[in-house]
Amino acid sequence: MTARHLRGALLLAAAVPLAAATAAAVLRASHLKLYADRHRIEITARPRPDCPRCHGEGGWWTGGAFPETEACGCWSARRELRIRLLPIPAWNEPPF
Numbered sequence: 001m002t003a004r005h006l007r008g009a010l011l012l013a014a015a016v017p018l019a020a021a022t023a024a025a026v027l028r029a030s031h032l033k034l035y036a037d038r039h040r041i042e043i044t045a046r047p048r049p050d051c052p053r054c055h056g057e058g059g060w061w062t063g064g065a066f067p068e069t070e071a072c073g074c075w076s077a078r079r080e081l082r083i084r085l086l087p088i089p090a091w092n093e094p095p096f
Contacts, residue, residue, distance in 0.1 A: 031075070039086050045078035
């Protein structure tokens with residue numbers, strides 16, 4: 001391996017962790033959550049901790065005999081991104 005190829009390999013080895021750390025910092029600053037496995041990559045919104053309406057909880061309970069959670073607009077109105085990578089294997093038998 002020549003010095004030029006070695007230098008390129010070392011730069012690439014240093015760039016991958018730096019890119020991952022930068023992506024994690026950007027996602028944290030923009031209140032996004034990243035989930036990745038071999039079947040999909042998902043980027044979803046999280047509640048803002050400084051939201052004046054929900055105070056970072058993501059919603060509140062509405063009253064009544066059967067209370068329900070009402071989602072706050074600080075995260076529920078934002079889009080989510082899903083990228084399919086590998087197909088999920090089909091079940092050969094029912095799951096019960």
